[in-house]
Amino acid sequence: MIMDRLARALDDRLRLSPVTRRALAKVFPDHWSFMLGELALYSFVALILTGVYLTFFFDASSADRVYQGSYAPLDGSTTSAAYASVVRLSWDVRAGLLIRQTHHWASLVFLAAIVLHLARIFFTGAFRKPRELNWLIGVTMLTLALANGFTGYSMPDDLLSGLGLRIITSVVESIPLVGTWLAALALGGEFPSDAMIPRMFVTHVLLVPAVLVALISLHLGILVRQKHTQFPGPGRTEHNVVGSRLWPSYTLRSLALFAWVLAVLFALGGLAQINPVWLYGPFEPAQSTSPAQPDWYVAWGDGALRLFPPWEFRIGGYLVPAPFFPGVVLGGLAFLALYLWPFAERLRTRDRRQHHLLDRPRDHPVRIGVGVAALTFFAVLVVAAGDDVLARLLGVPVYDLLYLFRILVLALPILTGAVAFLTARALRRGEAASLGDLTRADLRRAGRPSRRPSRRDDEPETPAPDRPGERIELWPEGEVWRWRYRDEARRLVLTANRVAVSEEEAVEAARLAYPGVDRVVVPGPPAPSPPGPVRAALRRWGRAAAAGSLLVAALVERRRDRRRQRDGDEGDPREKADAAPRGGEPR
Amino acid sequence: MRRPTPSPAEESASRRIVGAFLVSAAGAVGFAVTYGLGGDTRWEGVCLAVAFAGLAVGLAVWARRLVPVGGYVEEHEGFTPPPAEQAMTAAEFAAPDSPTRRYGLLAALGFALTALGVAALFPLRSLLPWDRVRPPRALKDTPWGAGVRLVDGTGRPLRPDDVPAETMVAVFPEGDPDAGDAPAFAVRLDPERFSRPPAGGHLGGLVVWSMLCTHAGCPVRLYLKGTGRVLCPCHQSSFDLLAGARAVAGPAARPLPGLPIEVGPDGFLRATGDFTAPPGAGFWSRP
Numbered sequence: 001m002i003m004d005r006l007a008r009a010l011d012d013r014l015r016l017s018p019v020t021r022r023a024l025a026k027v028f029p030d031h032w033s034f035m036l037g038e039l040a041l042y043s044f045v046a047l048i049l050t051g052v053y054l055t056f057f058f059d060a061s062s063a064d065r066v067y068q069g070s071y072a073p074l075d076g077s078t079t080s081a082a083y084a085s086v087v088r089l090s091w092d093v094r095a096g097l098l099i100r101q102t103h104h105w106a107s108l109v110f111l112a113a114i115v116l117h118l119a120r121i122f123f124t125g126a127f128r129k130p131r132e133l134n135w136l137i138g139v140t141m142l143t144l145a146l147a148n149g150f151t152g153y154s155m156p157d158d159l160l161s162g163l164g165l166r167i168i169t170s171v172v173e174s175i176p177l178v179g180t181w182l183a184a185l186a187l188g189g190e191f192p193s194d195a196m197i198p199r200m201f202v203t204h205v206l207l208v209p210a211v212l213v214a215l216i217s218l219h220l221g222i223l224v225r226q227k228h229t230q231f232p233g234p235g236r237t238e239h240n241v242v243g244s245r246l247w248p249s250y251t252l253r254s255l256a257l258f259a260w261v262l263a264v265l266f267a268l269g270g271l272a273q274i275n276p277v278w279l280y281g282p283f284e285p286a287q288s289t290s291p292a293q294p295d296w297y298v299a300w301g302d303g304a305l306r307l308f309p310p311w312e313f314r315i316g317g318y319l320v321p322a323p324f325f326p327g328v329v330l331g332g333l334a335f336l337a338l339y340l341w342p343f344a345e346r347l348r349t350r351d352r353r354q355h356h357l358l359d360r361p362r363d364h365p366v367r368i369g370v371g372v373a374a375l376t377f378f379a380v381l382v383v384a385a386g387d388d389v390l391a392r393l394l395g396v397p398v399y400d401l402l403y404l405f406r407i408l409v410l411a412l413p414i415l416t417g418a419v420a421f422l423t424a425r426a427l428r429r430g431e432a433a434s435l436g437d438l439t440r441a442d443l444r445r446a447g448r449p450s451r452r453p454s455r456r457d458d459e460p461e462t463p464a465p466d467r468p469g470e471r472i473e474l475w476p477e478g479e480v481w482r483w484r485y486r487d488e489a490r491r492l493v494l495t496a497n498r499v500a501v502s503e504e505e506a507v508e509a510a511r512l513a514y515p516g517v518d519r520v521v522v523p524g525p526p527a528p529s530p531p532g533p534v535r536a537a538l539r540r541w542g543r544a545a546a547a548g549s550l551l552v553a554a555l556v557e558r559r560r561d562r563r564r565q566r567d568g569d570e571g572d573p574r575e576k577a578d579a580a581p582r583g584g585e586p587r
Numbered sequence: 588m589r590r591p592t593p594s595p596a597e598e599s600a601s602r603r604i605v606g607a608f609l610v611s612a613a614g615a616v617g618f619a620v621t622y623g624l625g626g627d628t629r630w631e632g633v634c635l636a637v638a639f640a641g642l643a644v645g646l647a648v649w650a651r652r653l654v655p656v657g658g659y660v661e662e663h664e665g666f667t668p669p670p671a672e673q674a675m676t677a678a679e680f681a682a683p684d685s686p687t688r689r690y691g692l693l694a695a696l697g698f699a700l701t702a703l704g705v706a707a708l709f710p711l712r713s714l715l716p717w718d719r720v721r722p723p724r725a726l727k728d729t730p731w732g733a734g735v736r737l738v739d740g741t742g743r744p745l746r747p748d749d750v751p752a753e754t755m756v757a758v759f760p761e762g763d764p765d766a767g768d769a770p771a772f773a774v775r776l777d778p779e780r781f782s783r784p785p786a787g788g789h790l791g792g793l794v795v796w797s798m799l800c801t802h803a804g805c806p807v808r809l810y811l812k813g814t815g816r817v818l819c820p821c822h823q824s825s826f827d828l829l830a831g832a833r834a835v836a837g838p839a840a841r842p843l844p845g846l847p848i849e850v851g852p853d854g855f856l857r858a859t860g861d862f863t864a865p866p867g868a869g870f871w872s873r874p
Contacts, residue, residue: 170868270632290820321869
């Protein structure tokens with residue numbers, strides 16, 4: 001009742017209902033892989049919530065500070081204010097360690113969700129026209145997330161993160177011509193400078209998050225404007241989206257996912273220790289820890305630094321040091337390739353049409369081959385970043401592992417890429433529905449060179465010819481109109497996501513969604529929409545409440561009567577007898 | 588399609604949802620109690636996880652059982668704009684009085700904005716250190732110099748006898764122990780075994796090298812006894828101290844710079860100059 005009146009009052013002033021009607025009816029495709037982006041979004045929300053709490057306790061300064069607190073080994077020792085405040089936060093602030101560890105875990109999950117989301121978009125071709133812009137925004141957000149992960153990791157000024165920061169500084173300094181200047185510009189001096197922690201703090205809590213929030217809003221705005229892609233299927237065309245509605249289905253599901261993300265993150269933050277900076281000790285220029293591994297999302301860079309051979313050369317007397325290639329060139333090329341991929345692929349396939357139906361990964365063997373090879377390459381680098389730990393576990397010399405990884409990082413991507421390419425081709429050309437159904441003949445055929453890439457799996461521009469048994473049914477329902485799509489052959493019925501205010505609107509929507517499909521007006525409502533259980537429950541409670549308030553009103557009325565009568569003559573015993581049966585009536 | 592009266596399945600779903608939300612509330616209360624009792628990271632985490640998991644289960648069951656799932660279709664209006672509308676929008680920009688047609692004015696505006704943009708870059712200079720030392724120069728210079736005494740981690744000056752055989756002693760320039768590029772280490776080696784003399788010379792087998800790896804600047808703290816090699820824990824670069832601290836394995840390409848030392852008149856070790864090369868990772872103008 002109150003919600004209803006509030007909604008009406010707002011609508012009278014802002015005229016929101018035309019927009020809200022469409023927004024609530026927005027259709028989301030029902031496929032788990034569409035939740036990966038939401039996973040990233042909710043991890044980001046968790047990062048902001050926990051991060052804001054941390055800022056109240058973190059002291060972004062490299063000034064000397066004496067730590068005094070309950071962590072005995074460091075009690076009374078002088079460290080940087082940043083480090084002392086993080087140890088205090090972890091040991092002496094209630095729930096501080098929980099929030100700090102949850103924040104750290106959330107960053108790991110955030111990056112993982114982004115990478116999975118990126119892989120889904122890549123392998124299904126969701127970056128194609130008209131969605132190139134959102135691809136570019138997404139890749140930019142990945143770089144920002146990496147940057148923010150690294151600054152956050154470095155701010156506590158512990159020994160491990162100090163080593164990481166020193167390595168990154170060395171990588172930046174390796175850039176020809178401008179490297180030393182860039183490093184000095186970023187750090188405000190030679191490493192370790194007094195300005196670097198405050199600068200990383202501002203970057204970490206203000207600059208990058210603000211840009212991320214802006215880009216996320218843009219990303220989602222474009223998504224809503226362009227609507228979702230969907231996998232091909234019965235009743236699904238380039239001109240519609242089939243699935244469940246935002247209200248109520250995806251509102252509930254999305255909130256459930258948010259709660260899941262928070263549940264998992266808090267469980268990890270509470271139970272799984274991460275980045276125990278008090279054990280690493282404060283950063284000191286002459287100290288190092290072993291083993292030293294970074295967070296997983298920068299481990300590929302660390303692995304590349306380990307694997308790249310000691311090759312460096314001079315140009316006209318100037319040095320190009322070894323970290324330049326694995327540190328700067330590799331990352332630069334990787335992100336350049338990501339940014340350019342949609343345009344490179346369009347150049348190759350000469351496909352300039354709009355695409356709202358997704359590819360199955362097998363539809364583009366080259367794409368899946370390149371994607372799998374790239375993922376393998378980076379996965380080998382991530383594992384190589386732990387070569388010293390592996391060497392200790394396996395009891396083999398670390399340099400043997402180093403040579404093995406140098407071979408693997410080149411050979412394995414070629415192998416997996418080729419396997420993915422051939423499997424995709426075999427699946428596409430043969431009759432097999434899944435991997436298990438592939439025959440040897442399919443695989444042999446896949447090895448042969450192909451003619452031009454076939455277009456048969458692409459949706460033609462013109463609407464498909466009318467299939468028998470396919471039709472649109474429209475019907476009036478009081479003032480409004482509804483429609484639905486029916487495919488007799490497949491026994492499929494899809495209901496329009498919203499009611500139309502006129503027949504024209506219903507016809508227009510149906511024509512857009514299913515061009516060329518016959519429309520028939522069917523008499524009367526084919527199936528009256530029954531009230532949901534919530535509404536039934538609300539109605540029941542409403543009835544109970546109405547009965548209750550009637551009872552209360554009656555009692556109040558009686559009382560007033562009685563008082564009035566008492567003012568006149570003394571009370572009447574009959575009234576009590578009257579009120580009693582009413583009390584037991586409803587329910 | 589659902590019947591007006593809730594089916595048994597819906598009733599049981601409703602009961603499960605209520606149960607899940609009650610569990611969630613219990614988790615929240617548990618968190619508050621744990622916090623109030625003094626806080627225990629593990630229990631706080633578990634309680635919050637239970638609270639949110641309860642919410643998640645309740646909402647998920649609600650979404651799955653009590654609201655319609657799937658079976659809706661929304662039309663997609665496509666992104667080819669109507670030609671007439673596109674032409675009208677284009678006409679707005681091409682009108683005679685449209686600002687986009689005043690090329691001269693636009694050029695002047697562009698000039699002004701470019702000037703502003705370039706001027707706005709100048710304050711970035713303030714982000715650089717203001718001590719007037721150009722960054723490449725700063726990387727080459729260290730606090731070491733002729734007459735600077737070697738001290739250990741506690742600030743105590745070192746005599747030659749303070750460096751035992753088969754161990755590495757971290758040394759720092761007196762008065763500047765926290766400098767990022769100054770850390771060095773002293774070792775005592777057998778001069779007979781030198782296959783190449785140390786770049787900074789030695790005092791009867793006592794040699795001092797920069798501690799920073801020439802690959803990415805990590806301190807090479809791992810001394811492999813007997814082999815005369817040091818190892819960097821970051822990327823496993825290894826240096827052979829008996830061969831002039833040459834890089835022998837891993838990604839480092841250059842030898843560790845040496846520090847020339849002598850025994851001062853007071854009997855303590857002191858440097859006779861800066862490192863033989865800039866310490867740490869390489870950079871463009873490194874000699």
